Amino acid sequence: MSPAQGIRNYMDIWDKRDDMVVHGTDPYNAEPSPCVLADRTLTPLDAFYSRNHGPIPDLDPASWRLTVDGLVGHPLTLSLEDLRSDFSEHALVATLQCAGNRRADLIKVRDIPGEDPWGPGAISTAHWNGVKLADVLARAELCPEAAHIAFAAPDVSDIADPPQPYGGSIPVAKAITGQVLLAWGMNGRPLPRAHGAPVRAIVPGWIGARSVKWLQRVTAQAEPSDNYFQATAYRMLPSEADPARTGPCAGISLGPVTLNTAILRPDDGARLRPGLTQIAGYAYAGENRAVARVDVSLDEGGTWIQADLDEQVSPWAWQHWRTTADLGEGETVITARAWDTAGATQPESARHLWNPKGYANTSWARIHVTCHS
Structure with missing residues (x-):
């Protein structure tokens, strides 16, 4: 059986989308593509990320x-x-x-x-x-x-x-x-x-x-x-x-999560036409805080556009955001940062957060896109 067939079988077993990004099959670890999460308050079960440390148990509800x-x-x-x-x-x-x-x-x-x-x-x-x-x-x-x-x-x-x-x-x-x-x-x-x-x-x-x-x-x-x-x-x-x-x-x-944001659309590395482009993502503040603002930059933080932020449906839920920006010819680095209700924001660079287990990357989100007519 080819590796692709093996991954396909795991998609069937766990009822996951075909386009999940699979990091491992045993234990099964996978995440949805960013665009799948865009504009959805609730994540469909077939796209919900899966993080496991061992084989997934099969427990009988009647005898549990x-x-x-x-x-x-x-x-x-x-x-x-x-x-x-x-x-x-x-x-x-x-x-x-x-x-x-x-x-x-x-x-x-x-x-x-x-x-x-x-x-x-x-x-x-x-x-x-x-x-x-x-x-x-x-x-x-x-x-x-x-x-x-x-x-x-x-x-x-x-x-x-x-x-x-x-x-x-x-x-x-x-x-x-x-x-x-x-x-x-x-x-x-x-x-x-x-x-x-x-x-x-x-x-x-x-x-x-x-x-x-x-x-x-x-x-x-x-x-x-x-x-x-x-x-x-x-x-x-x-x-x-x-x-x-x-x-x-x-x-x-590690316990309470800290303020984070990500860009979900467009895709990192996307090739687009110049002009008005929708940029969308999520922000999440975690324990006892809410997201107050999300800023988007097209010039690595020189200037910022304030994004439209969805209402928070629960004190424990993320918030989606979106804005429209005029992208010119050539390569653009799109950057996003969030602020929470305590007035805190995210650190600029992942270099300042690097740790040997790779936890809690809350740095500014960045994607690269290229526009050609």
């Missing part, structure tokens, strides 16, 4: 159970039917963004061996249905000394040494806000297997790595999870660090 234990007064074992019948259903629109979104621009600065070259499509937005984690924790009666809520899943990853199931944690302060969901529905349909069925965590405003899929255990504890993907991976290391030589708890643990 969620264990809630640790520093709680009343440990729980809940079936999917228990979650549906014993707790009030809740819904929210939330954007999930991989910590490696836009890593490809960091790789242009300096190579990042062993890491997928994610473009601007490692981000997607869905309408999620489920129950509030806070309601489940209230039923279990958190002990006063509980400071973190750990999530555990069955997907075993060879990235860890030795291999271990995926896991992570969030602070209790985030878990009990009522914002975090134990979700079984996505865009009006049952949660797809590739996205965590039968139940996954949705931690809005935080990196996608904390929205653990195929959730099987929720544990209240005094310290953060010691799982590899919390203690060692998804940490911002200094630029001079060697990831192979750094141990657990090195660097900064």
Whole structure:
């Protein structure tokens, strides 16, 4: 079987578009082309990015159970039917963004061996249905000394040494806000297997790595999870660090996402006719902030055009933006930057953000286009 046939089979298995940009098939990692995300508040299921660290589990919803234990007064074992019948259903629109979104621009600065070259499509937005984690924790009666809520899943990853199931944690302060969901529905349909069925965590405003899929255990504890993907991976290391030589708890643990934007249309490298051209993209501010403004430049930041910004449909969702610019003959570098409601904006260059794992590229977005009559 050819590589193309192998990728085609994976598109069929996970019900993804034929034009997904596939970074790996085992584990399956893929993102949509930028233009697919343009002008869509909700990302279609067949275009929603997929980030995995091991084989995708196949869990039977009827026999699935969620264990809630640790520093709680009343440990729980809940079936999917228990979650549906014993707790009030809740819904929210939330954007999930991989910590490696836009890593490809960091790789242009300096190579990042062993890491997928994610473009601007490692981000997607869905309408999620489920129950509030806070309601489940209230039923279990958190002990006063509980400071973190750990999530555990069955997907075993060879990235860890030795291999271990995926896991992570969030602070209790985030878990009990009522914002975090134990979700079984996505865009009006049952949660797809590739996205965590039968139940996954949705931690809005935080990196996608904390929205653990195929959730099987929720544990209240005094310290953060010691799982590899919390203690060692998804940490911002200094630029001079060697990831192979750094141990657990090195660097900064990634949690809330930071302000970001990307240009979705036109395509990078596009050949266009001179004249009025629509430029469109997304901006996302993450935890407890909103996007206030998006600026677009045709001269590398010498002058700026203020783009039209869509209303935010949810405190946890991205916003799309667009503007029209008059492009002349020849090559143009189109640049975009966002501002959030705290008055913060993005750093100018990916050079200033390079790190050895390629996380959190929030530099100005840039594409190159060429116009000829």
